[in-house]
Amino acid sequence: MAERLVADVIVERLQAWGVDRIFGYSGDGINTVLGALRRSGSPEFVQARHEENAAFMAVGHAKYTGRPGVVLSTQGPGAVHLLNGLYDAKMDSVPVVAIIGQQSRSVLGSAYMQEIDLLNLTRDVASSFRQQVNSPEQLPLVLDRAFKAALADRAPAVVIIPHDVQQAPAPELEQEHGIVTSAPVWSPPNLVPADADLEAAAAVINDGERVAFLVGQGARGAWPQVRALAEKTGAGITTSLMGKPYVDESHPLAAGVMGHLGTSASGYVLGRCDTLVIIGSNDPWTEFYPPPGAARAVQIDVDAAAIGNRYPVEVAVTGDAAAALEGLLPLVSERSGWRSSVETAVQDWNQLAAERAATPANPVNPELAVRELGSRLPENAQVAVDVGSSVYWYARQLRLPAGVPAHLSSTLASMGCSIPYGLAAKLAAPDRPVVALSGDGAMQMAGLSELITVSRLWPRWADPRFVLMVLNNRELAEVTWEQREMEGDPRFDQSQALPDFSYAAYAELLGLQGIRVEDSAQIGAAWDAALDADRPVLIEVLSDPDIPLLPPFPAGRTKGQDMLDALEKEGPDTAHARELVETYLRQEEGLSST
Structure with missing residues (x-):
């Protein structure tokens, strides 16, 4: 029976994390891992034509499935090519794990062929987690932490594995000083918004006459709650570009995408509202928000650090969008608001879109x-x-x-x-x-x-x-x-x-x-x-x-x-x-x- 290698442990750990496919391109820096994938038969290896595209595939996998995308690359030019796709994951907040080969430890620092300082190369794009595996015993815990960081932070994580470490015998982890054992498990937190924050948000919304929603990808799965709150308050519903798929644009209050590439209805709603509720969005088109001071604002987001980054909000609600909106529903007063005006703006936009086409x-x-x-x-x-x-x-x-x-x-x-x-x-x-x-x-x-x-x-x-x-x-x-x-x-x-x-x-x-x-x-x-x-x-x-x-x-x-x-x-x-x-x-x- 062939000796188990660290490369085999890599494949086994990916299986334990439920990875069903890896995107990448071959190269000598990852040949040992490719051999382990061949022996195992799973996860599936999907060969792209270029490492940048492989990284985009991993990002796409994460976006369409909600599960981490995994990309595999050799060192040197292969690693450099990954950066564009990894920045795509970072800036759109999706979990991706990049496994990158490296020259053997014995030649690092010698200006060896294809030797690049990968930790510094990925310092910014993988600020949530990046680590080089320097011993066989280190491998399982580094991969586990990479997946947990990617999932928890919704960001790319990078694992760098020198070629000689991939070829080393699989470690037997004993309980001793200097050895850390970990588990390939993760569960998302249940972020329930605080009652006091919901009450403060409801007070702002109830004071408003012309309420507007800006819905982003953080409202994924929350359309029933968005619709119910909008109908109760007569609010206009705009979306970020990434929020577009999570709103039913056939709804009479749905004003479409905001920003430079947005609709006339979104421009009307955001330009004339006196109250703005930002739901799971971090859209950067700030010149298309209401002028600062023109609208009181509430922001709902699972990421507390994202709140107030784009607009001077008055109330922060940290928590899941659907849960927050469910909590707000009984607290807000029912009224027509400016519903008729919003519906007219939406109808006008639909007419304009047809005319332009x-x-x-x-x-x-x-x-x-x-x-x-x-x-x-x-x-x-x-x-x-x-x-x-x-x-x-x-x-x-x-x-x-x-x-x-x-x-x-x-x-x-x-x-x-x-x-x-x-x-x-x-x-x-x-x-x-x-x-x-x-x-x-x-x-x-x-x-x-x-x-x-x-x-x-x-x-x-x-x-x-x-x-x-x-x-x-x-x-x-x-x-x-x-x-x-x-x-x-x-x-x-x-x-x-x-x-x-x-x-x-x-x-x-x-x-x-x-x-x-x-x-x-x-x-x-x-x-x-x-x-x-x-x-x-x-x-x-x-x-x-x-x-x-x-x-x-x-x-x-x-x-x-x-x-x-x-x-x-x-x-x-x-x-x-x-x-x-x-x-x-x-x-x-x-x-x-x-």
């Missing part, structure tokens, strides 16, 4: 391309969204069926996340369809390579549907509009233009189905065909880069003029873009006057 474009309006998915999205689907202009159309035009998860790199906002996220979702639930939305910039940055992974894995999925829509406008459109809006600069062709590429043909080359959409009339049929296909499908939409990324009013009024001024500097070739900006401004001005 129907605005003629050259060749296809991307807002329409995303909007047409809404009525077709299967109720058991999972959605992944990339970073770029596609996020705007997702936030504004895609209404998610109740219970459909949707995730993206939100706070870090890193391009290239959609296919890794979608793969993680599909591997966790192969019987559910996945829909991913991406721009051509994100595809050229990372998506094309991971589409190879889709082509490799899909034949084993119970439901083969993995639908990716690529908005091909041959432009880094979000940055182009940011240059015009924020800098007052005209478009810089050398930095913004993308090489043309046939994404649908590339999908066909990989054995997938490709659909090319060159006319708005083809959108609906393309979605229908893709969602009925027997294999993954890439829908390539030739979309109009001149559709403006206009923020909601009142900011949109000023920013729209900034866009027009920058377009004027670009010259006569921007006539189409100027016309679209002016159309969007007129449409929203029409709402403002009603």
